[in-house]
Amino acid sequence: MAPTQQPAQSPVPSRVPSRTKGRPRSAAADQAILDATREALAELGWGGLTMGHVAIRAGVAKTTLYRRWPSKNELVVDAVASLFDELAVADLGSLQADIEDVVAQFAAVLARPESQAALLAVFAEGSRDPQLRQRIREHIVDPQKVLVHQGLAHALARGELTAEADPVAGAEQIDVIFDTIAGAVEHRMLVIGEPVTPRWIRRFSDLLLNPGLYQSC
Amino acid sequence: MAPTQQPAQSPVPSRVPSRTKGRPRSAAADQAILDATREALAELGWGGLTMGHVAIRAGVAKTTLYRRWPSKNELVVDAVASLFDELAVADLGSLQADIEDVVAQFAAVLARPESQAALLAVFAEGSRDPQLRQRIREHIVDPQKVLVHQGLAHALARGELTAEADPVAGAEQIDVIFDTIAGAVEHRMLVIGEPVTPRWIRRFSDLLLNPGLYQSC
DNA sequence: TCTATTCGCTACAGGTCGTAGCGTATCTGG
């Protein structure tokens, strides 16, 4: 109902930009609100999280929330997106090691108790709100896809892979690889609720990299 | 808050059993309510679905809903549980064809708009409710895992695969394969919201079955 | 017929979202 036309700001989560004249917004309030949102989300889930509760927990008036985020949806997405800020890609010398490292990092984030309820709640809302889904893609999914892209670039530089001739086909292949990696971890941790162990990671990378299913190779 | 101790009834969704004396409950009302729930879920999503709206749509009083289901959550779970009943495994002559068929079936179910909102909402609730997560595993996840199991058995019978010597390792491998297949489709359709096309399915099965990543084969 | 149960209807309490208005606090430009 109240579309934000502004392109999303990565480092500064607040929405409506401050004018240069009056009292500036409190950055500490921003952080306190996001922290309180993550905590409440972990404890109560999407349905149990209320804006009033977040405001009290952050030591802030409820109206302050609505001055910065137009709705509960936007606030929760920003709070969840910050969970994935630390992800980085390594260059461990082999494609399998790199993949296993990315999977382990992703799994570590999803293992945090606040991540599971929060992510699923946000995904669920996104299924009926295309704008929210777009924001999920930009803030959560795309940064992770970059990791796969970089990992494959490393492997390419090491000569482990040969590049796809067609760039379109290459992009498609990266999409499928990313869907597979992200989806497997999400399914195991978010849907089934079982841990991603080193043993599972090894089996998964074997499945991806070795002709483990086809024995005729 | 109000746990139903009754073991879930598949064919008859109503909860509190009718006594043998008075006016019996209308079976048509049950069906109308479930249908209306699925339709409303498709149009409005979990958050937009209201019990009052479902009642009007079903031509039923709101109190009638609460006489049969203790809460909105239970009603939606029942309404969506039947979506996965039709899944079956084929024997199309090759492992790749079988996998592609399973993926296509799974994608077809997840393509229905009511499935996306409902499934994600139920998953989200399951992340904080171990009992609900257990029901999800039994009613949704495990039946799908059987498909992978059967497909691999077919491939084994055709000689495309050699069995794992250790049965424990074999079970682990099946788990990983299932996590990978289910997760990839779920991620693409539920999280990102992009369609699973035949082209994507082909690329995915290639990734699983052929040494597509490692070019040194 | 008698009795138990369901049905639709209306009303209601409790809670939440998001907004409006007010006085006060804080920062910047002149």
Next chain:
DNA sequence: CCAGATACGCTACGACCTGTAGCGAATAGA
């Protein structure tokens, strides 16, 4: 140093939704 502009906390509010209660009427078995 002062005036304008903005953020802040507070209270109140309308609209909506969940889930319950009570009422007459309808529908079945005994």
